[in-house]
Amino acid sequence: MSGLFVTDDQIAHARTLAREITDPIFDLIAKNTTVSVERTVLRWFGVDGVGNLGAPLVNLMVDRLQAAGVLNKGAAYWYGRALRMGASSPLDAVERLTAAPLSTLGPLPPEDEAKLRDEVRAEARAMVQELKDRVARRDDLKREFPMAQAPHKYLIVATGNIFDDVDQARAAAQAGADVIAVIRSTAQSLLDYVPHGATTEGYGGTYATQENFRIMREALDDESRRLKRYVQLTNYSSGLCMSEIAFCAAWERLDMLLNDAMYGILFRDINMRRTFIDQYFSRRICAMAGIIINTGEDNYITTADAYDAAHTVIASQFINECFAHRAGLKDWQLGLGHSYEIDPYKPETLLLELSQAMLVRRCFPNAPLKYMPPTKHKETDIFFSHAYDVMADLVAIWTRQGIQLLGMMTEAMHTPLLADRYVALKSASYLHRAARGIDEEFVVREDGKIANRARFVFGEAMELLEECHKDGMVAAIGRGRFGDVKREETGGKGLDGVVEKAPEYFNPFLELMEGRA
């Protein structure tokens, strides 16, 4: 692919721009924390469960710290204080902390402060090790039962009831699914807490809870053994609880997570600062837990027109990649999102889609990429929609997508029926079998429509990156450059959950993940 469409220098320049575009955001990230990051810290120490009124204990504790104006020291610090107060368990620590008049607790003597930090660090190190051990178990299973060849066929289940989801996930796996995604209940991303326990009611999907993750992964472990083929699990972390969900997912050995640096901002009207800070911590966790992230650029072209906005996908991928690299993610973990979404009534759409997918491959040769099927222009005529999906299957195998969401012929109507998944899997298997290696059969003409379109889109993407570079991400988002959606820096949900770090801010997990401890 090297040399195709654009020069390596042009691509390197895009990466430089992305780095400089994200620089100011990394300042912001360095200086601030959020309620969700702090809740994640507590979860990692083992604080689980819910209070009397159903609110998670981590929320009770962090809300209290925030109300007392001391969250800026970091929940880990207060957790340590609680331990020193004699807490016998994380739960006990929560109780002690929520009971004590925090604001009155001044700093300890310097040596005690240091000791506290050392103790807490030691515990954090142990918890990180435990996480790593859990992840290692997943990797063992993967080695024992290797996955099928890419593109990994990604199927969603979305009954609302985790037990029904398990049934359907097993069925999908038996029919050939490589990755199961449990779609979240509508608007969960706007909840500033992670629901608790196994859930059986949801709209448009099932709540993402740690227990649901555990139940599903357990079922898929079992199914992987039966099928002698490792079946991956994914869920969604973008939203107000990005890092907490990342933690739950890591702990429960999920394989992938939908995790985008900007999705919450654009599509859920979550505050920018909040999102940028949360995504960083969540990605650090993904990096450590060997979770493949899936970004959401495909969403841009469900609102904006896929032909006109093709360049926004590319520009955003460079930015998302940079955010990811700076959070320690490796290329193999980057399921950068894009999709087959151009209006099928336009001429030469297969050329256009190939052009776009090849351009993405060209720019990100080592990333698995996550390819989405047509959704917006799907018709209720299931036979047409099926044919339409088949072409996306072709482009996926042609451009060696690592992860391919299978299109559903009933996309325009309802969340998939069991049979819809079966139909999609059977056709995608056929396409993958039939067209595997097709990319090696042809040389793309540099003077053709595919190449010209790719160069044009890349050029527009560069302009957009230049604009972001010049005026800043905030301004570009403000102008609706991504997905036709405009957002303000101080607008949206969750800004009140952003807290400026105190100079003595303490987060041993971050230290460990950043390699500072």
Place this chain on the structure above:
Amino acid sequence: MSGLFVTDDQIAHARTLAREITDPIFDLIAKNTTVSVERTVLRWFGVDGVGNLGAPLVNLMVDRLQAAGVLNKGAAYWYGRALRMGASSPLDAVERLTAAPLSTLGPLPPEDEAKLRDEVRAEARAMVQELKDRVARRDDLKREFPMAQAPHKYLIVATGNIFDDVDQARAAAQAGADVIAVIRSTAQSLLDYVPHGATTEGYGGTYATQENFRIMREALDDESRRLKRYVQLTNYSSGLCMSEIAFCAAWERLDMLLNDAMYGILFRDINMRRTFIDQYFSRRICAMAGIIINTGEDNYITTADAYDAAHTVIASQFINECFAHRAGLKDWQLGLGHSYEIDPYKPETLLLELSQAMLVRRCFPNAPLKYMPPTKHKETDIFFSHAYDVMADLVAIWTRQGIQLLGMMTEAMHTPLLADRYVALKSASYLHRAARGIDEEFVVREDGKIANRARFVFGEAMELLEECHKDGMVAAIGRGRFGDVKREETGGKGLDGVVEKAPEYFNPFLELMEGRA
């Protein structure tokens, strides 16, 4: 395409072989006529209608001539004699001829013989002119309402009832069909006469009759005007009445005909000699009437395995082409048949199918080609079968097929429902729109699997041609080289309808069509 896979010399060599392979067959053709050829001559003079028992008048007359042992002079000669006996009309001529004791009619004085021939020739010339005028009307309509871009989407109707067929043909045209084929009733090819009049009963299809042709073409003329897009009509001429049906089709302004030099031999066990002689006269008519012929190589790989027998298709196409050229057909009239029939459970079938279709394109760059969809490996799972058809749509547009039969998702079950055609048309239109021009976007790698496979298949085809060249067509067919079907030169139906020409054999239409008069 020039230079792709094989050299121009290799292709030229294949053509030389084909020519030499067909040489002995052209001797046979020159020396013999058949009952069907002679019936065609009478039809052309306007002998129409059926006798008391429903047998066509041309059959009554030719059977009588044959019984009397005088058919070797040619039906035209006896038609001339009847005229000289005072026949006032073709019908009257039939009556006089069938009444007179033919065997007793010795030759006329030489100058009368010459005069008779001149008169008959003059009439033949007039009838040829009338045919040409009719064809010109078709061409005018085509100019007024230009056809859609190729691949021309070819759809079949097969109700058994010509009036229902009309309904469905109109519906298909409205939904986007470019060519309508009326499938013949099962086993019509084995009838040694052409049924008469409009028919409403048939199995697996509708009888091919001149009146049915007229009815359908009239309906499509009307539909072409309404849609402002010329809609073509085709039918089947292979069989025991190959040339008669060709005449009926030419007269009724059909646009295409299924017409293969060997189909009847292989798939209907019709005698070889009979078929070779009939095909020649029928193709002469097609050449004159601007009818595009469709050959039947696709059938080989419904009986033999499509992967193993790929080369038989290529070899046969060279032979069919040669037969066609030698009957005056131009390249634009050669709808050489091939198809997308490889078992879809094999790996890399898209590469294999592309290879085959590109090879055919490479060998016959100026022929429209007729591409058939998958049939044999179609499943009763209509959703899978639909996806499978979609890939054939892709290969069709990619390799610029002139004529594309659309696959039916219900192929494995029943002759198409109205809805099946609609579904196929909508998807094929999408594919044609989406992938038009894709061939110009890529250069095929000469070291890839596609090219290697093409060269391998071409090599095998050359071997088969060499074998036919060395041992003769008859021997090759005897060994089951084509379609896994073995036939003997004197086996099969219809050999008794072959008649050696007398030295004074007279056929003014043949003279005209061969440019000898």
Place this chain on the structure above:
Amino acid sequence: MTTHPGREKHFIRAYGDRRDDGVIQLSFTLPVTASEKAKEAAKLFCQKLGLTDVKVAAIERAAEHYTFFVVYAKANVVLDYAEIDTPEIVIKKKSFDELNAFIEQEIARRVVVFGACTGTDTHTVGIDAILNMKGFAGDYGLERYPWFEAYNLGSQVPNAELLRRAKEKNADAVLVSQVVTQRDVHKDNSRAFIDEAKKQGVHGKMTLLLGGPRVDHKLALELGFDAGFGPGTKPSDVANFVVHQVLQRMGKEQKGTAFEGAPT
């Protein structure tokens, strides 16, 4: 649409390959393991639907304990097409310019509309198509009409807030979009909207419209809206409808007048 004077009977059946052959296609899944027995069950299933000539074409092992079937069969259902009612069109739909001119003359003030995707639904593409400048399928959105004053509040707007804001501006119409329909969440939310409208005392005063891919006029009426708009709705349909409603509320047009493009 064919009209049937004097309501002559017009019997129709399903058309497979011949008039009145009744052939239809079905597919469904049964929670059983693929087998001959499963096939028999599929056949029986169709027979219980009153189908005859049942051909269980495909028996696909969708999963260990699920079998997917494709069936062709005959439905012995006959309908009298003449009996199916659709309102007769009385007033022709007005074009963009005609409608603006008409409002200027007949209403003499800008028509105010508010719209949003309410509840937890975030699918704004539909309501944007109706309200935003750009419109839908080449048909301008209401913001583009000089004689409309259109407010699009976006997605996930609480019902109460949408109504409150509409009331503040004395809106003529409120447009609610509902796209997520799983387990009838759109109906629940729509009912909640109507309850809220009653509470705020605007029900029956403002024109309340419901729209979305699984919305139809009948459903919307049942839920207490003035009209419902389904897939493929054009902004101009909505604009025309709202203007007719305003005229009717002004007493300038008879209630229930049928017009072209009206929801059915």
Place this chain on the structure above:
Amino acid sequence: MTTHPGREKHFIRAYGDRRDDGVIQLSFTLPVTASEKAKEAAKLFCQKLGLTDVKVAAIERAAEHYTFFVVYAKANVVLDYAEIDTPEIVIKKKSFDELNAFIEQEIARRVVVFGACTGTDTHTVGIDAILNMKGFAGDYGLERYPWFEAYNLGSQVPNAELLRRAKEKNADAVLVSQVVTQRDVHKDNSRAFIDEAKKQGVHGKMTLLLGGPRVDHKLALELGFDAGFGPGTKPSDVANFVVHQVLQRMGKEQKGTAFEGAPT
């Protein structure tokens, strides 16, 4: 296949997205012009089939006067899966070698079979798959069995001729293939075959088998054959069946013994 001791009830419904939701998919064409009225007709059509929650998803203009519909709806059909009968397997199917050895020992002569595609049908691929060396899907054809003597007469063979030739060789079984089924031509031809067999006095003496993509065991029995074989039949199924038949005719096995691979 699950067995249900004591025939416990085992109720099943269609499974769409949830157990027992009853969701099924339909598609069909009505001979009317695409319109709202047509949509209403499609809905009514489905309701007349007893379906509820009818969602007419797609209304496609298949032609001027034909509309194609895709519908999702709920079928309120419940089946007791335990009530569906399938014979219990008593004898295991024998492999190629086992069967040959078995014939040698128990029958002690070659089993003679004749096969053809009769009437006007020219689809030989199916009968070839059963009889020819090559066989089908890796399973050898009867010609390959040393203890079978198989004659394949090809296609378009008149019924009378097939029977005559089989009688001449004292055949144990005659195999008829019927692939073209339009307007039940296969049934007509099969009936004609049975009439001819009666006329020639071989009915009830030789084993008569019918096969083809739309053939099933039930249908074949109804038509007067000893068995019917449908799509996916393997030559070994047929070989085993014929051997059981011969044994039964010899009185070495009880009539009606159920065995693995028997037609159902």
